Structure formats: C-alpha cells, structure tokens
Amino acid sequence: MPETWRRATATADPAGRASTGPSEADATLGTVRESPTETSPFQAYRGSEPPRFVNGAERECAQILDWYGIPWEYEPRSFVLRRDAQGRVTSAFTPDFYLPDQDLYIEVTVMKQSLVTRKNRKLREVRHLYPDVRIKLFYRRDIERLAQRYRLRIAS
Amino acid sequence: MTAAERLRAAGDPIGDVYLTREEIAARVAELGQELAVAYAGLDPLLVAPLKSSAVFLADLSRALDVDHELDVIELAPYGSGRRGGGVRLLKDLDRPIAGRDVLLVEDVVDTGLTLGFLTRSFVERRPATLAAVTLLDRPYRRLVDDIPLGHVGFTVPDELFAGYGLGLEERWRALPDLHLVVADELPAAIDAA
Numbered sequence: 130m131p132e133t134w135r136r137a138t139a140t141a142d143p144a145g146r147a148s149t150g151p152s153e154a155d156a157t158l159g160t161v162r163e164s165p166t167e168t169s170p171f172q173a174y175r176g177s178e179p180p181r182f183v184n185g186a187e188r189e190c191a192q193i194l195d196w197y198g199i200p201w202e203y204e205p206r207s208f209v210l211r212r213d214a215q216g217r218v219t220s221a222f223t224p225d226f227y228l229p230d231q232d233l234y235i236e237v238t239v240m241k242q243s244l245v246t247r248k249n250r251k252l253r254e255v256r257h258l259y260p261d262v263r264i265k266l267f268y269r270r271d272i273e274r275l276a277q278r279y280r281l282r283i284a285s
Numbered sequence: 286m287t288a289a290e291r292l293r294a295a296g297d298p299i300g301d302v303y304l305t306r307e308e309i310a311a312r313v314a315e316l317g318q319e320l321a322v323a324y325a326g327l328d329p330l331l332v333a334p335l336k337s338s339a340v341f342l343a344d345l346s347r348a349l350d351v352d353h354e355l356d357v358i359e360l361a362p363y364g365s366g367r368r369g370g371g372v373r374l375l376k377d378l379d380r381p382i383a384g385r386d387v388l389l390v391e392d393v394v395d396t397g398l399t400l401g402f403l404t405r406s407f408v409e410r411r412p413a414t415l416a417a418v419t420l421l422d423r424p425y426r427r428l429v430d431d432i433p434l435g436h437v438g439f440t441v442p443d444e445l446f447a448g449y450g451l452g453l454e455e456r457w458r459a460l461p462d463l464h465l466v467v468a469d470e471l472p473a474a475i476d477a478a
Contacts, residue, residue: 172371194428196372197401231428267426274426
C-alpha cells in the first residue's frame with residue numbers, strides 16, 4: 130500500500146538515510162542547501178522549520194507564493210515509491226512545495242527539459258501509486274516565465 | 286510600416302500576430318452578449334486591475350448592453366516595497382461594493398494568484414455576487430483553482446503576448462493586435478542555477 134511520511138517522522142526511514150529524506154534535486158544536481166539563516170521570514174510559510182532552498186528557482190517560487198499570501202509548506206512529505214526485500218526505502222519522491230489550501234504539491238526543477246526524464250518517470254510513479262495526490266511539475270521554463278511575468282510585468 | 290513592424294525593426298522582440306483586432310472585437314462582442322444575459326436586470330460593477338486590462342475593459346463595457354458602472358484598481362507590482370510585504374493596493378475601489386454584483390475584468394489569468402488575491406480581498410467586502418471574465422486564459426500553471434472565472438475570451442497557448450493593453454514596462458500596450466513575444470530574447474529574470 131502506498132505510504133508517505135511527514136518530515137517530522139522521516140527519521141523512521143529504515144534505510145537510515147538523511148533524516149529529511151533525499152530530494153531529487155540533491156541527488157541530481159549536487160547542490161548545497163541554503164542555510165536557514167539566509168532565508169527571509171516568510172509570511173505565508175506554514176512549516177515548522179525554516180525552509181532550506183536548493184536553488185534560486187525554489188526561492189523565487191516561495192517569494193511569489195508569499196507575495197500573494199498563499200499558505201505554503203516546504204518539502205513536508207516524501208512519497209515512498211519502492212522498498213527492497215528488507216523493507217528499506219529504495220526510491221522516494223519529495224515535492225518541493227505543498228499548498229494546503231489548494232491541496233496541491235509543486236515540484237520545481239531547474240534541469241533543462243531534455244534532462245528531466247528521470248523526474249518525469251518518478252512523477253508518473255507517484256501519480257500511479259497515489260492517485261488522489263495532486264502534483265504539478267514546474268520546469269525551468271515555467272519559472273522563468275513566472276519571473277518574467279511577475280518581475281518584468283509582462284502580460285500581468 | 287505598421288507600429289509592430291517599426292518596433293521589430295528597432296529590435297523589440299515583437300513576433301507574429303496571434304489575434305487580429307477583428308478577431309478580438311468579435312469575441313469581445315460575444316462576451317458582451319453572454320454577460321448581458323447573465324446580468325439582465327442587474328446593475329453590475331465592472332472592476333479591472335490597471336493597466337493591462339484597461340483596453341479590454343473599455344471594449345467590453347461598450348459591448349455590454351446592460352446598465353453598469355466601472356471602477357479600476359491598481360496593485361503594486363510583485364517585489365516592490367519591503368521584502369515579504371505582500372500584495373498591496375496602490376489604488377483601491379472608489380466606492381463600497383457591499384450588495385453589488387461585481388465582475389472582475391482581467392486581461393490574462395495564468396497561475397490564478399492575482400485573481401485569487403482579488404477574490405479573497407473582495408469577498409470580505411460582501412458583494413452580492415462576484416465573478417470574473419478574462420480575455421485570455423492560460424491555465425497550464427494554475428495554482429489557485431477557487432477563483433470565480435466564469436467567462437473566457439480565448440484559451441491561449443503557453444506564450445507571452447503584447448498589444449491590446451498588454452505590455453512590458455509600459456511599452457507595446459498600444460499595439461491594436463495581439464502579438465506573440467519572442468520570449469527567448471527577454472532576459473531570464475532569475476538566477477536559476
């Protein structure tokens with residue numbers, strides 16, 4: 130049966146991985162998370178710990194959501210996709226944002242569209258295992274479009 | 286040489302015409318008829334956020350054959366003011382809307398964030414009804430679904446547009462047709478590294 134775990138209980142991961150669970154961005158980009166002290170206080174953030182964004186696109190998304198007063202959480206839940214014979218998690222997916230009022234997860238990727246095959250496959254797995262979960266994937270192009278619209282005020 | 290051709294010759298990234306002025310006028314006339322039926326016997330208040338909805342508001346108002354009133358609001362642009370300050374109104378409505386039938390007139394609905402904010406803000410003022418009409422609907426990145434979008438002019442592809450009121454930093458708004466913008470020639474506004 131599909132299962133998820135909340136951030137607060139992620140240490141129960143029998144694979145003994147990092148307590149917050151691996152994110153796609155961590156695995157594929159080798160990026161370094163921002164220090165919590167670098168993030169500004171967000172008005173609409175509903176998480177319990179300061180968000181630690183992986184890249185500027187995630188931060189931009191958070192700022193846009195915050196600007197419009199849309200409550201959001203950052204990586205609150207991981208979706209287990211596969212376990213090995215010992216019950217250890219071997220594959221999981223952790224969307225970047227959750228909008229509780231919309232009951233919607235958002236995954237932001239800064240990879241070029243041609244390189245997101247693996248992420249798309251995981252997303253399909255999530256949708257298959259968790260059909261009631263709504264997830265939208267925002268590509269680099271989407272974020273750039275949003276930034277163009279909201280910052281440069283085109284076709285607002 | 287047309288205005289679009291002059292801009293293009295000057296290096297502006299104005300692309301092909303996506304909707305001609307005639308196509309827009311025909312659809313706006315149809316929207317006016319739809320809304321005249323929906324608001325028959327009422328006295329709706331049409332409210333448009335400045336500035337890009339101004340041209341659509343003017344044309345829609347003249348196509349709407351029921352008595353109605355107009356008002357405009359202006360939102361501070363994203364990122365202006367103090368960080369984390371959130372949306373604020375640079376110009377509010379001129380009069381209360383309690384008990385009124387309010388129709389928000391938008392140029393483009395994309396994520397739904399702006400319309401969602403306006404909906405939340407206006408509902409608190411207790412209008413009799415609140416609905417929205419948009420000239421262009423670009424639903425591919427919709428984040429907010431609980432918006433009262435009842436009338437759509439055109440569902441458009443995931444492109445950027447200029448003309449018919451839409452512009453970039455006050456340019457291109459006066460183009461009478463709706464043009465595609467060659468987005469690759471615009472600067473990426475964020476560090477997406």
